Amino acid sequence: MKTLSDSIEKETLNFSIARYSILDNKGNITGALPASISDTKLVLRAYKSMVLGRAFDKKAIALQRTGKLGTYPSILGQEAISTAIGLAMGQEDIFAPYYRDLIAQYLRGVSLKEILLYWGGNEQGSNYQNCVHDFPNCIPIATQLSHAAGAAISLKVKGIHQAALVTCGDGATSKGDFLETLNLAGAWQLPLVMVVNNNQWAISTPRNVQCSAETIAQKAIGAGIEGVVVDGNDYFAVYYSIKEALTKAYTGKGATLIEAVTYRLGDHTTADDANRYRNPKELKEAWHNEPIKRMHQYLINNRLWNEVKEQALLELVTAEIENAVAEYLSYPKQSSESMFEFLYEELPESLKDQYAEAKYENYSLKT
């Protein structure tokens, strides 16, 4: 007998999500390395950047623990994603980062000193001298996504064939800003790349509490754009997927959502203690998949690297970081009156008395 559902279900919509993985956690390449990413110089630069990022992270946490830096969010475990973004993007593209993307920022020209100034509570840390169009770190979750969409619209309006790239965490994908931006990216075919750092944790809330969809990438289907999953601890796969997405954006073929699956090996920030909510076994497991060890192994296997080079790199990286720390620690703090100087283009008449109060120690209120 024919059932009701037989007569109303004419067609079922099926979809699939591509999953990119190139370098396994033992440092082996699965399949052939695409020519576009096998340039040795670039691969070595990627490795060095990841090593620098991890060393910087360690130093930043130490500075915070000794009272020399404010609250700081560790990037431990997410180095491959940020490095791939930094190396894949063109200098004329526009980057809207979340707050665990310092390697990408560094590769785009933000100095380590500026990064320290930002987390050290000095606004000059967002006054990037070398990548003047990039957005600063974004603390309110997911709000940077629509800025990137706005930047993508601006490129379209100006007729510039570049792209905007925005990052966020898995927690951000629960917010309206994420879904609204995804929707617009599809509706307006924006030259936009959205990269989700799915590190499994939003402070203490695990990924499965954020949403029940099997992948975050599939949310793109609902917006009419392509979504892909990549192994976020695999530099090659992330780089490849971002390059593809950027090329698509440059050629007017629209936006891409990339879910880079990784793991937050550290606490949410220096103000957090993940031991309160995270199973230590899970963390131990995650360390087997971290991105730097496998890259190191790959380089050794291919005779591109050795221990002498490793030592030399560590020394170089340490010197660069110490230099930046010294610059940061001796950087003058912002003046009191600077609170007013950048609030409006010109200081409004009505704020002049407050400005004077902030500026002059012995200022007494006029009557």
Place this chain on the structure above:
Amino acid sequence: MSKTHVNTFDITLIESINLALNRAMTLHPEMVILGEDVGVNGGVFRATEGLRDKYGLKRVMDTPLAEALIAGVTVGMAAQGIRPVAEIQFMGFIFAAMEQLATHAARLRNRTRGRLSCPMVIRAPYGGGIHAPEHHSESTEALFAHIPGLRVVIPSSPIRAYGLLLSAIESNDPVIFLEPKRIYRLTKSRVTDDGHHLPLDSCFILREGSDITLISWGAMITETLQASQELSSKGIECEVIDLATISPIDRQTIINSVKKTGRCCVVHEASRNCGVGAEVAACVSEYAFPFLKAPISRVCGYDTVMPYFQNEQNYLPSTQKIVDTVLASFISLKEVNHAV
């Protein structure tokens, strides 16, 4: 090059908004307009009528129905050299956009030490009196005035709408431009489309008087001017100030006026509690207290939820209420003591 043609029109406030938008679009190729129904439909109040045909899809964009997104992409565009003018269809729906306005638009210049800025305008019709459905009639200008880094501008006539909107668009600061929809089509006045700007840092003295300073803005300017006429027939000459830019406020004009008149009454449609009237009153008592001959008074909307439209006339301050409040300022202290 041909000389720019200057036309003069007898137009309503909403038509003057359209005229200013059109002028600015011609002058600034980097300017775009975006919002819900602003394209083919020309906006639900017709503020953007004809602009899409004239400037094309790329510069007049119908957005998805998402206010947070509209504000967010506006910030993003403004930071990247575009001059966006976004419409939020009614102020009652602006709350979804609040996060972007407070956490980004108002702060981007400061947090990047001037590297990036937000030369953007958010336009929104506001206020009661047109028998609109729930959530279409509130006056929440004080919420924006409390956010440092934003400019909050409210016109009260076709001429001021034209001149203030042009300035708002050319300002390199984010401007919340609130349009009193009750007077969108109330009267026509002569507006010359000559690109004449009005300042965003000054109030406007609409009527000079020696006995009391009445301070108001937006649609309530209508009742305030009516009250001042009625009071004139009773021998009280009111100085009427249109605050126009709610924030940053022009204190000097207010203080100078109160020093002259010795009395002050603030009239606004928004709720009294923590309304902009409270800031004006505080400013007068801080800077002109010795000159006051009577307590500062406020005529405001009630501290209630905006009622459904059957009752909105009972919420909105009336001309009579302004007249009565002003007259109370002239009761001698002796009489007050007697009454108590």
